[in-house]
Amino acid sequence: MKSPSRPAVQRNASPYLHGGEAAAVAQVLESGQYGHSDVTEAFEREVAAYLDVPEVVAVESGTAALHLALLAAGIGNGDEVVVPSLTFAASVQAIVAAGARPRFAEIDPDTLCVTGSSVLDALTPDTRAVMPVLYGGRAVDLTDVAPLLAGRGITVVEDAAQAFGSWHGDRKVGAFGASGTLTCFSFGPIKNLTCGQGGGIVPRTPEEADKARGLRMLGIRQSQADRIRSTTYSVDAFGLRYPMSALNAAIGRTQLAHFDQIEAKRPHLWRTYRDALAGIDGVALVDVDVERSVPFNCVVRVRGRDAVFADLQSRGIGVGVHYPPNHLQAAFAPWHRPLPVTEQTAAQIMSLPFHPEMTEQDVTFVVHALRQAVAR
Known part of the structure; x- marks a missing residue:
């Protein structure tokens, strides 16, 4: 098992350059x-x-x-x-x-x-x-x-x-x-x-x-x-x-x-997460229709999200939240309207590290840590 301090899992996302x-x-x-x-x-x-x-x-x-x-x-x-x-x-x-x-x-x-x-x-x-x-x-x-x-x-x-x-x-x-x-x-x-x-x-x-x-x-x-x-x-x-x-x-x-490489890498990484996340109680993967998408991220809905988020961050795993709802932001207060589904969902979602530098081993590491955090 690799160290959690590795940059691949420390970052939620990262630019990917091809060399030219x-x-x-x-x-x-x-x-x-x-x-x-x-x-x-x-x-x-x-x-x-x-x-x-x-x-x-x-x-x-x-x-x-x-x-x-x-x-x-x-x-x-x-x-x-x-x-x-x-x-x-x-x-x-x-x-x-x-x-x-x-x-x-x-x-x-x-x-x-x-x-x-x-x-x-x-x-x-x-x-x-x-x-x-x-x-x-x-x-x-x-x-x-x-x-x-x-x-x-x-x-x-x-x-x-x-x-x-x-x-x-x-x-x-x-x-x-x-x-x-x-x-x-x-x-x-x-x-x-x-x-x-x-x-x-x-x-x-x-x-x-x-x-x-x-x-x-x-x-x-x-x-x-x-x-x-x-x-x-x-x-x-x-x-x-x-x-x-x-x-x-x-x-x-x-x-x-070189975009054909990204078209292959991102769906493969998302499917690797999908398979690894299967069966974790309290975790639901947000569907991106991977057969027709080049996924930008990998987002899960997690029971007890805030505690799990803090646990993974403390291990050096670059999880994130995308996004806090805008209708609750002060800048957009004049246009607020109740959105109960959005508010409940936003309190549960968490983005896992997801970028083309990641390997299948990185995914295994993140999901193992997620499983432990949810269990705690």
């Missing part, structure tokens, strides 16, 4: 063009090809992607966006940044995702968008309520920060723009595909892509290359500074070239 990232960044440094450049645009094309979509708009973070997607969809002051409370605060802050109001929705305790019925229960006359969060990489199926949402002019903006590489039916998550869904990815440090920092929007139309590109660059629609060759440029509308740098795009391109 440093050289790719060095090449950009030598070029002298560190901001948005042809490297960024090459990354956009390669991600679009991977997803089998016409276009992808790369931005500086997943939060920026959500913010710009809402703005590009026309969501703003006075509008309401349905979102699960059990998500990272970035989902909610993007809504607030757009000038809209979050309307918190319940989750399914088995998947930690919203359902069609929980979305319908949260709708009001002011609802203009729904933001399903693809928790753990699992696709959220809202096809049963899609006609109703479309009929009311409600846009679906997917927070797919954790779901790059996952499938929804026979298409990749992100490939449903034609069905009226805007999808946003995060390429942050510990995501399935990392750029070091970054995000991406899969727009529904060329017009929406053009709007998102203007928004990400201070309302300037000309490319950097065009601006360099010109004596002027035009600022056509409101905009923010959300571009993805060439340095980050270079990391992402290297990551994407």
Whole structure:
């Protein structure tokens, strides 16, 4: 049995590099063009090809992607966006940044995702968008309520920060723009595909892509290359500074070239946990639909969670809690509504160490410690 001080289990998650990232960044440094450049645009094309979509708009973070997607969809002051409370605060802050109001929705305790019925229960006359969060990489199926949402002019903006590489039916998550869904990815440090920092929007139309590109660059629609060759440029509308740098795009391109390894490693690690956790009384694994997902994490519901959490932390095992409910946060108090399922579930969930550096032996070690902690 290996020591609990090993980094693989000390960390809940960790960036995973394939080895060519440093050289790719060095090449950009030598070029002298560190901001948005042809490297960024090459990354956009390669991600679009991977997803089998016409276009992808790369931005500086997943939060920026959500913010710009809402703005590009026309969501703003006075509008309401349905979102699960059990998500990272970035989902909610993007809504607030757009000038809209979050309307918190319940989750399914088995998947930690919203359902069609929980979305319908949260709708009001002011609802203009729904933001399903693809928790753990699992696709959220809202096809049963899609006609109703479309009929009311409600846009679906997917927070797919954790779901790059996952499938929804026979298409990749992100490939449903034609069905009226805007999808946003995060390429942050510990995501399935990392750029070091970054995000991406899969727009529904060329017009929406053009709007998102203007928004990400201070309302300037000309490319950097065009601006360099010109004596002027035009600022056509409101905009923010959300571009993805060439340095980050270079990391992402290297990551994407090796993404088949991640597509194999993460599901294998999750299945190893699933098998090892079977039969532990008081522990239930949260389902990520592993046959169609590239899992971002491994989350369990644990009886006596807080004591078990403290026990494992004291042994140097990097467990975490993802996430404290947002409807209980002071910043979002104006939009509080009772969510008993979310509150009960949030008091039970715990994230186990989960990243591609881990081995089957690491999983065995973590699960053995978990079994002992639960028994105590």
